[in-house]
Amino acid sequence: MAAQEAAVDSVRDREIGVEQEHLDQVYRRLEEKIHEAEFLMHDAAKRGQVGTPGALAERDAQVFRAGIHLNRLNNEFEDFLFGRIDLLLGKDGQKGPDGAYTSVEPADDAVGADNTADIAETLHIGRIGVLDSDYAPLVIDWRAPAAAPFYRSTPVDPGRVVRRRVIRSKGRKVLGVEDDLMRPELTATLGGDRLPVIGDGALMAALGQARSHTMRDIVASIQAEQDLVIRAPAASVTYVEGGPGTGKTAVALHRAAYLLYQDRRRYAGGILIVSPTPLLVSYTEGVLPSLGEEGQVAIRAVGHLVDGAEATAYDEPAVARIKGSSRMLKVLRKAARGALELSGPTAPQNGNGSGHRNGQLAFGEEPQDAPTGPPTRLRVVAFNRRLELEAEELGRIRHNVLGGTTPVNLLRPRARRLLLDALWAKSGAGSRHTDPELAAELRSSFDEDITGEDSFIAFLNAWWPELTPRRVLVAMADERRLGRWARRVLNPGEVRRLARSLRRIGPEGQGPLSVHDVALLDELQTLLGSPARPRRRRELDPLDQLTGLEELMPQREETQRERAERLAAEREEYAHVIVDEAQDLTPMQWRMVGRRGRHATWTIVGDPAQSSWSDPDEAAEARDEALGSRPRRRFQLTVNYRNPAEIAELAAKVLALAMPGMESPSAVRSTGVEPRFAVVRGDDLAGTVREEAQRLLDRVDGTVGVVAAMNHRAEVARWLEGLGERVVALGSLEAKGLEYDATVVVSPAEIADESPAGLRVLYVALTRATQQLTVVSGRRDDPDADGVPDLLRD
Numbered sequence: 001m002a003a004q005e006a007a008v009d010s011v012r013d014r015e016i017g018v019e020q021e022h023l024d025q026v027y028r029r030l031e032e033k034i035h036e037a038e039f040l041m042h043d044a045a046k047r048g049q050v051g052t053p054g055a056l057a058e059r060d061a062q063v064f065r066a067g068i069h070l071n072r073l074n075n076e077f078e079d080f081l082f083g084r085i086d087l088l089l090g091k092d093g094q095k096g097p098d099g100a101y102t103s104v105e106p107a108d109d110a111v112g113a114d115n116t117a118d119i120a121e122t123l124h125i126g127r128i129g130v131l132d133s134d135y136a137p138l139v140i141d142w143r144a145p146a147a148a149p150f151y152r153s154t155p156v157d158p159g160r161v162v163r164r165r166v167i168r169s170k171g172r173k174v175l176g177v178e179d180d181l182m183r184p185e186l187t188a189t190l191g192g193d194r195l196p197v198i199g200d201g202a203l204m205a206a207l208g209q210a211r212s213h214t215m216r217d218i219v220a221s222i223q224a225e226q227d228l229v230i231r232a233p234a235a236s237v238t239y240v241e242g243g244p245g246t247g248k249t250a251v252a253l254h255r256a257a258y259l260l261y262q263d264r265r266r267y268a269g270g271i272l273i274v275s276p277t278p279l280l281v282s283y284t285e286g287v288l289p290s291l292g293e294e295g296q297v298a299i300r301a302v303g304h305l306v307d308g309a310e311a312t313a314y315d316e317p318a319v320a321r322i323k324g325s326s327r328m329l330k331v332l333r334k335a336a337r338g339a340l341e342l343s344g345p346t347a348p349q350n351g352n353g354s355g356h357r358n359g360q361l362a363f364g365e366e367p368q369d370a371p372t373g374p375p376t377r378l379r380v381v382a383f384n385r386r387l388e389l390e391a392e393e394l395g396r397i398r399h400n401v402l403g404g405t406t407p408v409n410l411l412r413p414r415a416r417r418l419l420l421d422a423l424w425a426k427s428g429a430g431s432r433h434t435d436p437e438l439a440a441e442l443r444s445s446f447d448e449d450i451t452g453e454d455s456f457i458a459f460l461n462a463w464w465p466e467l468t469p470r471r472v473l474v475a476m477a478d479e480r481r482l483g484r485w486a487r488r489v490l491n492p493g494e495v496r497r498l499a500r501s502l503r504r505i506g507p508e509g510q511g512p513l514s515v516h517d518v519a520l521l522d523e524l525q526t527l528l529g530s531p532a533r534p535r536r537r538r539e540l541d542p543l544d545q546l547t548g549l550e551e552l553m554p555q556r557e558e559t560q561r562e563r564a565e566r567l568a569a570e571r572e573e574y575a576h577v578i579v580d581e582a583q584d585l586t587p588m589q590w591r592m593v594g595r596r597g598r599h600a601t602w603t604i605v606g607d608p609a610q611s612s613w614s615d616p617d618e619a620a621e622a623r624d625e626a627l628g629s630r631p632r633r634r635f636q637l638t639v640n641y642r643n644p645a646e647i648a649e650l651a652a653k654v655l656a657l658a659m660p661g662m663e664s665p666s667a668v669r670s671t672g673v674e675p676r677f678a679v680v681r682g683d684d685l686a687g688t689v690r691e692e693a694q695r696l697l698d699r700v701d702g703t704v705g706v707v708a709a710m711n712h713r714a715e716v717a718r719w720l721e722g723l724g725e726r727v728v729a730l731g732s733l734e735a736k737g738l739e740y741d742a743t744v745v746v747s748p749a750e751i752a753d754e755s756p757a758g759l760r761v762l763y764v765a766l767t768r769a770t771q772q773l774t775v776v777s778g779r780r781d782d783p784d785a786d787g788v789p790d791l792l793r794d
């Protein structure tokens with residue numbers, strides 16, 4: 001027995017040695033490339049300014065890229081090389097651009113009659129591709145077509161793959177190998193020797209690792225059903241559904257990296273990943289650089305999509321429901337136009353006391369001011385005559401201009417023209433000349449006279465100010481006014497709630513916003529429009545005045561980065577939009593996201609069973625509107641890689657209540673550790689929660705998440721003070737998409753009662769742990785003798 005183990009160990013060591021040799025070769029090759037690039041640079045520098053600026057820049061860029069390459073390999077990638085496949089002879093004998101044979105199916109004579117076969121090709125898979133000096137592949141990029149069999153091959157459908165190997169490495173050192181045999185019936189030889197097979201369970205090893213506060217990539221263990229989604233052609237809409245832990249977020253991120261690799265030019269337009277919470281953004285953000293992509297991908301929380309507006313406040317469910325509903329569109333349309341008329345002549349209001357009597361006052365220079373109402377009369381002097389427009393005429397003109405759907409801020413020139421027309425008619429000067437040319441001349445000098453007058457400019461600024469989205473939102477905080485704009489759309493109770501919630505933004509519009517407010521601001525921006533402004537002149541680019549190479553290096557690096565950042569900041573639309581946790585977007589949020597991908601292709605991942613939006617049908621309708629008639633490809637992910645079976649089973653009880661008939665994904669592993677139920681002693685909820693968190697901290701190496709109802713999260717954070725950085729307190733809605741080694745779920749009943757979608761939110765909370773779960777019941781949970789709360793009993 002011992003001898004057998006020793007033999008296995010020696011085969012393992014030998015195989016590790018084989019992979020180590022290969023990795024050494026890869027690094028040697030990379031260093032060679034760096035040297036080549038450095039030589040080119042020094043050579044170029046010696047020859048001074050012989051090359052054209054373009055050629056120098058190109059060479060310099062090559063050095064720059066090579067430097068980044070090595071830097072990354074040395075520092076960032078713990079496991080640069082992670083896979084290998086040993087393949088039978090292919091059918092067609094064609095090579096792809098990466099030098100590997102591309103056919104998926106084996107040649108007819110690849111396997112002998114006695115079930116023996118020779119390995120015809122061995123490919124190593126890594127985070128980026130490396131070719132040797134003869135352009136033969138040393139490492140194939142994981143996104144290349146030739147790497148697909150590494151993920152797709154299964155014993156049922158092996159293709160050319162005989163042995164699939166996962167290589168564990170750290171920096172330049174190979175630590176271990178794990179093999180799967182795809183064709184166990186074969187006797188395969190490699191270079192005359194029998195093909196060895198080492199251990200199993202590469203996936204299980206990956207899943208068993210402790211969790212940290214940031215997500216890892218899954219590039220070494222992507223599963224076949226996930227790979228299909230990652231590599232799906234980017235035409236139109238790719239729609240992915242799957243239960244908790246099926247890898248939707250991981251797949252979405254890997255897909256972004258794949259798309260960029262596969263068609264860099266097309267996606268130079270940028271990829272936007274929309275995430276539900278800033279917590280999930282910071283959890284996932286690190287994954288892309290490790291996949292070999294950065295710069296072109298923006299990961300943003302749905303509350304941070306509008307520049308200059310960051311959602312920090314939380315709306316109670318009843319308010320969120322109003323703000324998120326597509327009914328708001330009607331209200332906002334009215335408000336965007338109505339905000340011009342605040343307590344004005346055509347709509348007398350209780351108002352904020354209009355200080356403006358006529359056009360002589362300096363009106364509304366600060367559009368950010370709380371609305372004070374427009375002037376009621378225009379007085380000017382033209383051709384030595386005093387001309388006046390009264391409230392009623394002004395109202396008529398405004399009404400006239402506002403007909404149609406043109407954004408309000410873009411209508412100002414039209415309003416100005418109609419004012420001039422009305423004044424011209426008043427002046428009677430039109431009848432003085434019958435000759436059209438003379439009449440036109442007279443008219444234009446009349447216009448010039450008036451528009452040069454300070455009082456006219458001041459009047460126009462006050463009567464048709466440039467409206468900002470915030471200003472309109474502030475105007476909506478007045479309940480009576482909002483009632484008018486929301487007539488027949490919202491009921492009085494809804495108007496009251498909405499107005500009260502908007503008062504949080506304050507009269508200056510600088511108070512905290514919620515995610516739902518941000519979608520309203522974005523809609524208003526579209527309804528109001530931005531008047532054209534003179535463009536800022538582009539700064540001189542140092543590359544345009546290229547002189548010498550050496551001074552250029554540091555400068556160039558900086559300008560490249562700056563330029564990337566500037567482009568990202570200016571970007572309003574993207575070439576591809578990925579929506580994570582798509583089930584949670586409200587109709588108004590779908591509109592906001594939709595505007596950022598009008599010409600984009602889309603990847604949408606979500607799980608209806610985890611929706612915290614109370615009316616999933618309405619949201620689905622808005623989603624369909626945002627996506628238009630683009631054709632959809634649907635995928636389903638079915639395996640839960642996060643939760644052990646013990647936790648998944650418990651969560652399935654809540655799923656059955658929340659979405660009867662909906663199937664749970666099947667858990668891929670089991671730990672033998674059942675969820676634990678704790679009951680609060682006396683009234684000491686704080687003590688019990690703290691104790692359970694401490695208990696779990698002692699049992700796992702990684703993180704512990706404590707999930708409670710939204711309105712208890714601050715309190716729970718205080719209970720956990722001093723327990724260290726591995727433990728985090730979360731509100732139920734913040735837990736979305738995250739995962740921990742262990743979780744404590746505090747009072748399921750409270751979470752479930754929190755909102756109409758409460759059971760689905762509870763389902764989310766119960767599916768966050770990779771190893772252990774404790775449920776703490778309060779009195780409201782009605783626990784039985786074993787501490788199992790009512791909601792989680794059979």
Ligand SMILES: Nc1ncnc2c1ncn2[C@@H]1O[C@H](COP(=O)(O)OP(=O)(O)OP(=O)(O)O)[C@@H](O)[C@H]1O
Pocket residue numbers: 203206207216217218221222223226242243244245246247248249250251607610641642736737738739767
């Ligand atoms: N093929 C895989 N290999 C290794 N780990 C995987 C694989 N697929 C998923 N995982 C891991 O499973 C966990 C869940 O993945 P992810 O968060 O992407 O799931 P999800 O479907 O978005 O879940 P939820 O809907 O609950 O947010 C992550 O830790 C992820 O790294």
